[in-house]
Amino acid sequence: MSHQEQIVPHGHILRYTFTERLTHWFAGFSYVYLLLTGLAFWSPWCFWIALGLGGGQVSRMLHPWIGLIFAASVLRMFQLWASQMRSSAVDREWWKNIRYYSTNQDDKMPPAGRYNAGQKFLFWGFFWSAGFLLLSGVVLWFPTYVPWNFRSLRYLAVLIHPAAALLTIGLFLIHLYMGLFAERGAFGSVIRGDVSAAFAKRYHPGWYEEITGQATSPKK
Amino acid sequence: MSQATLRVQKISGHAGSVPGQDAQREYTVCKLIDTTTCIGCKACEVACMEWNDLPFGETSFDNTYQTMPETRWNYWNLILFNEHEKEDGSLMWLMRKNQCMHCAEPGCLAACPADGAIVQYANGIVDFQQANCIGCGYCITGCPFDIPKMNPKTNRVFKCTLCSDRVSEGLEPACIKACPTGCLHFGSKEDMKDLADKRAKQLREHYDFPNAGIYDPAGVGGTGVVYVLHDATKPELYGGLPADPHVPWSVKLWKGPLKWLGNVAMVGGLIGLFVHYLRFGPKAREDEDIQPGGPS
Numbered sequence: 001m002s003h004q005e006q007i008v009p010h011g012h013i014l015r016y017t018f019t020e021r022l023t024h025w026f027a028g029f030s031y032v033y034l035l036l037t038g039l040a041f042w043s044p045w046c047f048w049i050a051l052g053l054g055g056g057q058v059s060r061m062l063h064p065w066i067g068l069i070f071a072a073s074v075l076r077m078f079q080l081w082a083s084q085m086r087s088s089a090v091d092r093e094w095w096k097n098i099r100y101y102s103t104n105q106d107d108k109m110p111p112a113g114r115y116n117a118g119q120k121f122l123f124w125g126f127f128w129s130a131g132f133l134l135l136s137g138v139v140l141w142f143p144t145y146v147p148w149n150f151r152s153l154r155y156l157a158v159l160i161h162p163a164a165a166l167l168t169i170g171l172f173l174i175h176l177y178m179g180l181f182a183e184r185g186a187f188g189s190v191i192r193g194d195v196s197a198a199f200a201k202r203y204h205p206g207w208y209e210e211i212t213g214q215a216t217s218p219k220k
Numbered sequence: 221m222s223q224a225t226l227r228v229q230k231i232s233g234h235a236g237s238v239p240g241q242d243a244q245r246e247y248t249v250c251k252l253i254d255t256t257t258c259i260g261c262k263a264c265e266v267a268c269m270e271w272n273d274l275p276f277g278e279t280s281f282d283n284t285y286q287t288m289p290e291t292r293w294n295y296w297n298l299i300l301f302n303e304h305e306k307e308d309g310s311l312m313w314l315m316r317k318n319q320c321m322h323c324a325e326p327g328c329l330a331a332c333p334a335d336g337a338i339v340q341y342a343n344g345i346v347d348f349q350q351a352n353c354i355g356c357g358y359c360i361t362g363c364p365f366d367i368p369k370m371n372p373k374t375n376r377v378f379k380c381t382l383c384s385d386r387v388s389e390g391l392e393p394a395c396i397k398a399c400p401t402g403c404l405h406f407g408s409k410e411d412m413k414d415l416a417d418k419r420a421k422q423l424r425e426h427y428d429f430p431n432a433g434i435y436d437p438a439g440v441g442g443t444g445v446v447y448v449l450h451d452a453t454k455p456e457l458y459g460g461l462p463a464d465p466h467v468p469w470s471v472k473l474w475k476g477p478l479k480w481l482g483n484v485a486m487v488g489g490l491i492g493l494f495v496h497y498l499r500f501g502p503k504a505r506e507d508e509d510i511q512p513g514g515p516s
Binding site: 055 | 233234235331333334335352353354355356357358360361366369370372375468469470471473474478479481482483485486489490493496497500501502503504
């Protein structure tokens with residue numbers, strides 16, 4: 001898609017294409033199911049969640065299948081976004097100034113592109129965690145197929161799976177907080193796709209420049 | 221399987237207290253297996269299937285005196301056979317009746333996430349409650365003896381119950397009743413340890429087994445099944461009996477420090493984010509109008 005096409009009516013800017021939004025919500029809904037059933041298996045204090053979702057047996061049966069959907073959506077996101085998630089000089093500046101970001105002094109932040117350094121961290125954090133979750137998850141899915149002599153695989157899996165899951169939970173909580181509460185307009189953008197020019201200018205000035213700069217310059 | 225008259229002392233995946241814990245005094249029960257007098261007749265295997273109504277399954281012949289390679293979800297009691305060549309070139313036929321060891325600190329129970337799928341009775345018997353089993357197989361990972369086995373059709377895990385239904389009625393387990401040589405004994409742990417001590421001493425002093433001894437591994441808190449071995453320094457000879465079994469360190473790490481760390485981090489994270497919102501609020505105010513869909 002050209003930058004020209006990203007300018008939508010009312011001076012808004014298309015931030016997420018339909019494919020991007022759909023993929024995001026495939027990942028989002030599957031992740032929430034995995035999180036809830038995973039928490040049920042994690043602690044007896046959360047086991048009631050599994051009962052609410054159809055019982056422990058059903059949760060155990062569906063968790064790995066939903067996990068495959070989640071893994072596939074993460075892979076799709078990798079195809080869509082990996083090239084935009086490379087760390088840049090601006091990102092290194094961004095991390096150095098994160099105290100301004102976390103205290104809402106966004107005007108003091110270096111100009112982020114389409115994704116700021118935090119979002120890139122979230123992306124790679126989820127990507128690598130999903131990889132570890134998938135590998136350990138396959139072992140946990142079929143424990144009876146792991147021969148006794150390879151039992152250390154199972155020992156590793158029961159440790160890696162929750163550890164990687166905990167990492168994603170940390171990322172997920174921050175992601176929810178940013179999208180639902182901190183950055184007004186962000187949640188709508190992953191539903192409807194567009195953001196206001198003010199939003200783009202405020203949070204992703206580099207990206208805003210890139211789009212409007214090219215769009216305003218005469219074509220052909 | 222049955223807990224009609226058995227008090228429970230530990231419950232898997234259970235939040236809160238254990239009903240009836242410490243309500244009554246109970247003996248810790250124990251099965252004593254004297255491998256030195258086992259003739260490998262398989263009467264215990266048959267008795268186990270008979271009493272527990274286990275369906276007939278195919279056996280396999282591997283040129284030894286062993287019914288099948290390992291226990292199955294519906295074959296809980298298997299005599300493992302090993303032809304051992306001693307240093308002087310003579311042979312020993314080692315027979316070990318393999319089944320659940322009923323650990324005092326069961327790894328299966330520690331690993332199990334399903335409420336009440338595994339219980340330990342006050343008498344020490346570790347029992348699976350298939351109605352509560354969710355089929356995750358974590359018990360398989362928690363067990364250092366490779367005992368829990370999954371029924372592939374129902375995804376429920378099964379193993380020896382130490383005939384908890386018989387024991388609750390004051391009877392000995394079926395395998396004990398069937399044993400023709402008296403190599404199997406059943407009683408309180410204390411009595412069985414005494415008996416085992418005597419037998420091991422006899423083997424050391426009156427027979428040519430200077431290393432004879434008892435197998436009651438401390439790594440799992442002791443077991444509800446105790447062996448007398450000709451050579452207690454080499455338990456591996458007896459069908460791979462682990463020398464120092466313990467709940468896998470990764471299971472301990474997962475159910476211990478990682479769990480605490482994770483819980484503190486998750487709850488702390490939620491509180492932290494909430495407090496952050498109270499302190500700093502959203503990045504932009506409503507009247508700054510950066511919502512999508514509205515005028516720019």
